[in-house]
Amino acid sequence: MQQPFNYDVIIIGSGAAGLTTALQLPSTARIAIFSKDSLSAGSTYWAQGGIAAVLDQTGDNIDQHIQDTLIAGAGLCNEYAVRHIVENGRDSIEWLINQGVPFTPDNTVDRPFDFHLTREGGHSARRIIHAADATGRAISDTLLEQAKSKPNINLFDHHLAIDLINTCKLGNFSNSITDNNEHRCVGAYILDLKTDQIKVFRSRCTVLASGGASKAYLYTSNTDGASGDAIAMAWRAGCRVANMEFNQFHPTCLYHPNAKSFLISEAVRGEGGQLKRPDGSRFMKEYDHREELAPRDIVARAIDHEMKRLGSDCLYLDISHKPAEFIRSHFPTIYERCLSYDIDITKDPIPIVPAAHYTCGGIFVDKYGQTDSKGLFAVGECSFTGLHGANRLASNSLLECFVSAKSCAQIISETIHQYPEPPALPDWDESQVTDSDENVVISHNWDELRRFMWDYVGIVRTTKRLQRAMNRVELLQSEINEFYSNFKISNDLIELRNLAQVSELIIRCAMSRKESRGLHYTLDYPNPVEHPEDTILIPESYEPLQQTEWKTQESVLA
Template sequence: MKKPADPKPHDFDFAIIGSGLAGLTMALHLADHGRVALFAKDGLVDGSSLYAQGGIAAVLSPEDSFESHVQDTLDAGAGLCRESAVRFVVEHAPQAIRWLIAEGAPFTTHDGRYHLTREGGHSQRRVVHAADATGRAVETTLAAKAAAHPRIHILTDHIAVDLITSAKLGVSGPNRCLGLYALNKTTGTVDAYGARLTALATGGASKAYLYSSNPDTSTGDGISMAWRAGCRTANLEFVQFHPTCLYHPQAKSFLISEAVRGEGGLLLLPDGTRFMPDYDARAELAPRDIVARAIDSEMKRLGLDAVGLDISHKGRAFIVDHFPNIYERCLGFGYDMAQGPIPVVPAAHYTCGGILTDLRGRTDLAALYAIGECAYTGLHGANRLASNSLLECLVLGRAAALDAITGLATSHPPVALPPWDESRVTDADEGVVVSHNWEELRRFMWDYVGIVRTNKRLERALHRVALLNQEIHEYYANFKISNDLIELRNLVQVAELIIRSAQSRTESRGLHYSRDYPEPDRTRPARDTVLTPPHFAQACRLPGDHWP
């Protein structure tokens, strides 16, 4: 169906920045209620959701229960999950799965029922999946729906530069989000897009690290833009390192799904010895933070480049049936999972903290939502339970949409936005500065703010990030912007927030492990690390039942 012409092509009811599972879910729920702009900084399906392998956790079996799923999530979160958030997401999980099925998601079945697998940290089989490529299956299914909808306007190759707020423009009344500036990567122009309501669904920031399982788009864009607009962040020190990424120079940290261990895969040293039972009674099925630290410890103790992950004892037929995509990718790199162990290492995988929101996706700034990995609802606490991430995208994407539909009637109409001003900048003459700073950032974040941290390492990292910030600010002020400069600017900002959050936590908990404070602080209740920007946007105070 041909989409109707727009009288004001840059004014929308809803602007959603990010086209992963959270953004697509929100867009599809909103599309019958207003004009939706969906921004994708590369292709429509190039974000992290596409690469999720394991599945989506939900209570779908009579042997399972909400209480069990809640408890597993709380246990993994190491005392920092907000139970109200956990219960909200868990109890809405079956509804989210039914919606996906109705939209056409091709989940794997067995004997006429949806097949449920088990992953680390789960006490039951509750992970519904599409073979070993769940993210690709659900992302492409919803992307096709969005592309066909006449009221969803998809802007690919558009990277958001910054949010536009009424305070920045001097508009009277309470501060609120008015839309965004976005760079059209095809034309090189920056345009202003007005929206009654705007949502950030930009994913995480794992590309701040040298080794990551994430695509190159995971540069913390939404978190940085929200911070600059006056929104608080929470718990950014909790960066989840996936324990098992394929170790190969050309693999670019190809993820080996949690489900491989869930289905019996064993972690081995070069001599064939298991080591996980020495670290945790749950062995290979322990939560990711425990498994990642154990692998890191053994690699450093023995000077190893990688450890082995072995599921060959299950037989070729089982492996090919359960993990067809992983099996083929490993074969392409010269490793046969059916013949013996494959080499794996930890890599930065998931940003557990993010923009502080309530359970409707609302941020501190009026008319601005944040959903998915860029947001912090309290679901994940100090460590994310496997396969709760896609679930959060679905549940909070729908919750934010329902709130936005209600709020549209009382929202402010788009105002005239000033065009992007490039009158005082020139073409960049030293592009190497951007690439060099990018490499420097990722290296020192890996070395100093990685799986194991110390006060001295964090001090060194903060000193280096301050120097980078100064260079990038000068570069940003004097030269025309590019995709790489925007991403670097955002990554450095998020890196600073991660470091500052880590410095303020004087204990080890979940994904944050400090040699200076190797135990949890038991002298007081567990607390969130909330950072407040200099220009705190107090226009939209979050409800007290979620955040005091």
């Protein structure tokens, strides 16, 4: 039996949410942070636009930001969650500035925050603070440096979480398990991708912060790691998930055979970029009075409709009417990347297509990120706080990361003494499995899954398409589970298993919603219902927590 790794808190994910949680915990807590790739490989690093927060009180206020969020969320936002996160935005920005994040300055204005603020689709004011067009990179680099400087934080790159360990599933292995068989998370099995060794990590508290599941789709702006690992693990651990039907498709991903997953920021449209057909004509005024500044779901559907109507492989985003120096100074990363593909955005329109971008649903949590399993928390894109509703407002996602992470760290700091030392845990059992000589099955299933999700569960859906998708995902899951049970696990197999599970949850949620709302648009139910509700899926092993204040979003956020 190998010696387990013992920590007070383990955090699965090294992006904005995970790093912020770690840095806001007490220095006395022993913390481990895991990334399945390099420490900066997640979605945070590639975020271009910025963070939405009310910083300029002369032209903006909290109620305006709340109202913009509720409008974008199409009647499904939890107003308590929205107010909690928006009201704490300024404090989060001040904390990031104190950490050393180099936001873009603006010395031409007279306000307490002398940083440049931009505007994005769905916002009624300039409130997006950013670091040029590489905000995520600035945040990731800064917070990683801070984490590396803390002696109580251990960082593990190329370590992939396989599954969570719950006391109620350990059977008679440990005498330390409580008599009432409580539903408590006590650690995780982690695959060291450098050595292929499966390690046991024990912890009093576990935080899931590994992002969303956009890799379920054939075209995505996300990195390869966005395979829904946290959501799938939490579901298998008996936690509820909610609103998985709301997958945000970013309207403008660079269309080029060599440009893998490169996003053209929302801010390009915020600064005057115009969407055009191949003949150069504009079209957004035919879909929404806000034109290019309409929320993303409206813009993505408009582009999708125009592409299908015209039979075009892509459309165009044109900002070349702006001064060249303005473009180069505001969008240096986009300018350089496009130039590397012989596209000079100071002269030429940018070829674009919609791509899966953000998972608005996720693991059901309360104000503090607590899930349905004691000691298990979720923050960031993998969680469902109620902020985004049926459609995420641009740049609210990073805001949610920082506010939710602070709240999560606060409750862990206050209650960690209540969690006893975890019991003895069993090693990972590989005695009944062998090496596989049929890895082609994994690659084939991976490709099939992402293709039918794109075709049947994409921007526009129908009941028949969703049923076809469900039939296929069930067959795939049967094959994957058989493979998982008989062969040694690998990175690709773990991710495929998680993606198939999350895809099933997306399809189930989409089939349950008999209306069109926000990011969920179905031709069979084109109109919204009068009284919409969240789509909450409950696993068979679900056991609600005893604390009444954790049972509903409303009671804890009021």
